[in-house]
Amino acid sequence: MSDWGRYIWFDGKLIPFEDARIHVMTHSLHYGVGVFEGIRAYRTDNGRTAIFRLYEHVDRLLLSANAYKLEIPYTRDEIAEAIIEVVRKSGFDDCYIRPIAFINATKLGVRPPTRRASLAIGVFKWGKYLGEAYYKGARVITSHWRRPPSDSLPMNSKATGHYINSYLATIEAHMKGFDEAILLDSRGFISEGPGQNLFIVKDTKLITPPLHASILPGITRDSIIKLARRELGIGVLEEDITLGMLYSADEAFFTGTATEVTPIVEVDGVPIGDGKPGKVSKRLQKLYEDVVRGRLPEYEEWLTYV
Ligand SMILES: Cc1ncc(COP(=O)(O)O)c(C=O)c1O
Numbered sequence: 001m002s003d004w005g006r007y008i009w010f011d012g013k014l015i016p017f018e019d020a021r022i023h024v025m026t027h028s029l030h031y032g033v034g035v036f037e038g039i040r041a042y043r044t045d046n047g048r049t050a051i052f053r054l055y056e057h058v059d060r061l062l063l064s065a066n067a068y069k070l071e072i073p074y075t076r077d078e079i080a081e082a083i084i085e086v087v088r089k090s091g092f093d094d095c096y097i098r099p100i101a102f103i104n105a106t107k108l109g110v111r112p113p114t115r116r117a118s119l120a121i122g123v124f125k126w127g128k129y130l131g132e133a134y135y136k137g138a139r140v141i142t143s144h145w146r147r148p149p150s151d152s153l154p155m156n157s158k159a160t161g162h163y164i165n166s167y168l169a170t171i172e173a174h175m176k177g178f179d180e181a182i183l184l185d186s187r188g189f190i191s192e193g194p195g196q197n198l199f200i201v202k203d204t205k206l207i208t209p210p211l212h213a214s215i216l217p218g219i220t221r222d223s224i225i226k227l228a229r230r231e232l233g234i235g236v237l238e239e240d241i242t243l244g245m246l247y248s249a250d251e252a253f254f255t256g257t258a259t260e261v262t263p264i265v266e267v268d269g270v271p272i273g274d275g276k277p278g279k280v281s282k283r284l285q286k287l288y289e290d291v292v293r294g295r296l297p298e299y300e301e302w303l304t305y306v
Pocket of ligand 1: 038166192193194195196197215216217218219220221255256257258
């Protein structure tokens with residue numbers, strides 16, 4: 001159990017981690033119908049812990065539930081309060097928070113007996129998602145698997161079933177000895193990583209794939225777009241990116257709650273720029289770290305102290 005917080009919030013109650021159980025014949029386990037979030041809380045420089053962009057994450061959870069016609073029987077504020085309570089009770093300073101809503105019914109058949117979801121919220125310690133690559137830059141490959149098109153799945157939502165596609169790309173990269181994969185969309189343009197968005201830097205501009213490229217609209221992506229424009233005065237375009245554009249980019253980096261800002265230094269054996277973490281990537285990595293640690297008062301509204 002080690003790094004898990006001692007309590008799980010489960011359908012309205014805080015219960016010991018060991019007691020938060022479901023049956024093996026649970027509908028959602030079989031059919032991949034569930035929606036979730038990944039949120040981080042950080043110890044800020046004033047010693048207090050703050051959850052980063054909590055309300056945007058709760059809103060996306062509700063949006064995802066809506067896309068899958070799941071009914072979460074709690075309001076936005078009740079969910080936010082529950083998340084704060086789990087973090088507070090954990091005693092953790094830096095931690096990762098995982099709310100998940102799913103059909104908790106032991107009935108098989110794709111049509112669920114109810115669309116009313118159970119909601120569970122767990123919390124644990126999670127270091128750098130891509131390990132040393134955060135500092136050294138990630139070596140990545142383009143996956144053979146493509147991100148599903150938006151007329152197959154609502155790709156703007158964060159649903160458990162979407163991650164079987166992410167899983168395939170992730171293990172492909174790891175089995176070949178790389179840090180991470182990049183997936184193309186069904187048209188052949190760059191979409192995103194298995195659990196992170198992607199940016200390239202070209203001629204002092206940032207370019208990131210648009211929503212129609214089957215991406216999850218990342219909250220870190222949104223933060224980086226705003227920080228790049230406001231703090232660094234850099235232009236940001238949301239435009240289709242070809243593989244050729246990625247190979248010839250000056251820099252590239254991933255963004256995500258788990259991944260934070262992680263430079264990409266090689267794609268399919270091709271070094272990006274000079275093959276080292278780029279200047280703009282490093283500046284944005286540092287700026288993001290400063291914001292989540294509460295060092296920039298202008299961004300206090302993104303922090304919810306627990
Ligand atoms: C597929 C996918 N894309 C992008 C992201 C980045 O989203 P965010 O920055 O909101 O964590 C994530 C992580 O949640 C993800 O799983």
